[in-house]
Amino acid sequence: MGASAIAATAPARVLLRLENISKEFPGVKALLGVNFDLRAGEVHAVCGENGAGKSTLMKIISGVYQPNSGSITFKGEPMRFSSTLQSEAVGIAIIHQELNLVPHLTVAENIYLAREPRRGFLVDRKKLLADARRCLDRIGVNIDPNVQVRTLSVAQCQMVEIAKALSLDAAVLIMDEPTSSLTEQEAQLLFKVIRDLKAQGTGIIYISHRLDEMVEIVDRVTVLRDGRYISTDNFADLTLDDIVARMVGRSLEDKYPEPTRVPSEHVIFSASGLTRHGVFSGIGFEIRRGEILGFAGLMGAGRTEVARAIFGADPLHSGTITLDGKELKITDPRNGIEAGIAYLSEDRKANGLAIKMPVDANLTMARMDGVSNRFGVIDRKKHHDASQHYVDLLNIKTPSLTQPVRLLSGGNQQKIIIGKWLFREPRVMFFDEPTRGIDIGAKFAIYQIMDELAARGIAVVLISSELPEVLGMTDRIAVFHAGRITATLTTRDTNQEEIMHYASGSGRRAQ
Incomplete structure (x- = not known):
């Protein structure tokens, strides 16, 4: 199904090709023999539910993870990236779903982190600010490049992440949920930038749960489910219901x-x-x-x-x-x-979770007296039963209650926060x-x-x-x-x- 659709597409230079990519974590097979390719001047969407393997695949492309098996070819040359610095050096940039900024540094310092313009041994502050301003202007956002990132909202931080990726002038740009914190007007500004990049020959990998926005910019779509490749098609040949059905294995009316x-x-x-x-x-x-x-x-x-x-x-x-x-x-x-009163923060990583702690500890931390005996000692059975209840209720995908939260997908992390507050009643x-x-x-x-x-x-x-x-x-x-x-x-x-x-x-x- 996917191969015939690809063959019907007009020939274009393949920038990036992944073949038979597999990746395992303790207790989790995140990817199983996944194939993917990206052409110059196209937006190729990768769709799937949380836990389908989308972010894992992107982290392999960008050098955050290394695959257990499979091959990566970039501009016709075999590649294996052991760090993001290596992938960036050849022209691959990623905008992560989870913000990856240094709070106490300025916007300009974050955009050009480890790449600051220099005058001799010193950072050229004037050029740094001017270059950062140009990146921000390019996406039409009015943020002072000299303010510290910790003073910005989540949506503003998302725009800084986008500006940071654009500053690399990359041949391949990976966008993982780039509009998740943006308003409709801000998203439209981003889509204009994407169209400009396409016209310049940049290949863009686009991940978003907002399927309706893809209609405006996406050329092809690849669907993953449970770490496996399902299909690749021209976006125009599918309806949104078709994509959803392939993602979840059933239709959603x-x-x-x-x-x-x-x-x-x-x-x-x-x-x-x-x-x-x-x-x-x-x-x-x-x-x-x-x-x-x-x-x-x-x-x-x-x-x-x-x-x-x-x-x-x-x-x-x-x-x-x-x-x-x-x-x-x-x-x-x-x-x-x-x-x-319970408040579920828009920034789950910073304000909602203890990401290094396990699932069960996160689910019960807001009400420890509910899983303890009268002496204040944790009752293991109560702790297990309460945690398992919310894992089942919210369909949290985790290999065990002791899995560190940082190893779960963003959506499952969000559901853990909801479970934590529900336990508080x-x-x-x-x-x-x-x-x-x-x-x-x-x-x-x-x-x-x-x-x-x-x-x-x-x-x-x-x-x-x-x-x-x-x-x-x-x-x-x-x-x-x-x-x-x-x-x-x-x-x-x-x-x-x-x-x-x-x-x-x-x-x-x-x-």
């Missing part, structure tokens, strides 16, 4: 579950006049029993900042928070957790970009969990940059612009255009 929750008029959580000077002001909203409230808005609008402040991670200067009629006083995350849950980097099959399971939580009376807030997701999962939507809520919309009566109208500051409606 519905993207969003049929709601089981029944919203009522009873308010279980409310916020009024929330203000953090210079960040957001006068924020007020309420959540009724049995509903999911969406937070929509452009990057920097204040959605995440409000959630973090309610949780206690950032200071609140004024305002009131009420849960079940009782006013809460929250000054730090410990207060937030004890009050029954919270009253309020903020899901900040919960399906970022998660495959289409796993998304449905997470959506079902959110619906079930709301049906049980938990106040659920969905913060998402994907408007179809917000429209598909919520009952009402609070739209943010410049640190304020400009409108609260009933989901069934609105659309993407109206949301963007209020998100861009074009109008303001009474709450």
Whole structure:
């Protein structure tokens, strides 16, 4: 099936070819005899669910991992990369799904890390800043190259990663979930850059769970499932449903579950006049029993900042928070957790996981008293049973409960964070970009969990940059612009255009 489609494509120079690639980790066969090729001036998508082997294959191409067997040919020459520096030296750059920046260095220093322009023995700071500015301008992003990366949002860090890869002028550019933290406008800027690179003959390997965005840029698509090669076809010859069916081995008729929750008029959580000077002001909203409230808005609008402040991670200067009629006083995350508030961070690696620890420890760390005896000693059976329950509930793919979390795929890591908070049995849950980097099959399971939580009376807030997701999962939507809520919309009566109208500051409606 894949071979006939490839043969029908007009001949083009093959930049990169992988044949019979296999890779094993302790207890996991990540890749089994995978074949792949990339041509000059094309975007070749690699699709598959979490655990299919996509990121592993990309890390082999970029020198992060070495294959157990198989061959790599680059520009007609056999290659074997033992480090990313080697792959970069020949013209292969990767934008990792997990951000790979040094927080205490500036944006410019990160873009040209280990490649800084020099004047004699010293770094040429003026040229460094000018070169970094050109890279950022190329993708149309307004970020000061002289600020430290630790001061940036996740979306801004993603743009810095993209600028860093472009600075290499690579012949092959690997993009692993490049739009996962970007707004629609930012993604369109990226697609323009991709089209320009294609015209220059750059070969681009593109990995994304947002299949609908591929329509704009992808030429061919290869599907992997459970570490095995399934097919390669011209993208134009397939429907999105065809791709999904090959990814999961079955068809998925519905993207969003049929709601089981029944919203009522009873308010279980409310916020009024929330203000953090210079960040957001006068924020007020309420959540009724049995509903999911969406937070929509452009990057920097204040959605995440409000959630973090309610949780206690950032200071609140004024305002009131009420849960079940009782006013809460929250000054730090410990207060937030004890009050029954859970916040699932958009940056799981930095704020959600102990990545060197095993699966079971991560799932139970938010409620150790739930797996301990009356003397505070961990009860091994309770610990095992609680961990296994959430592994089964969320369909977390792991060879064992003792597997270090860092060895799992991004989507499975995200599901572990959800399980950790579910074990805490919270009253309020903020899901900040919960399906970022998660495959289409796993998304449905997470959506079902959110619906079930709301049906049980938990106040659920969905913060998402994907408007179809917000429209598909919520009952009402609070739209943010410049640190304020400009409108609260009933989901069934609105659309993407109206949301963007209020998100861009074009109008303001009474709450």
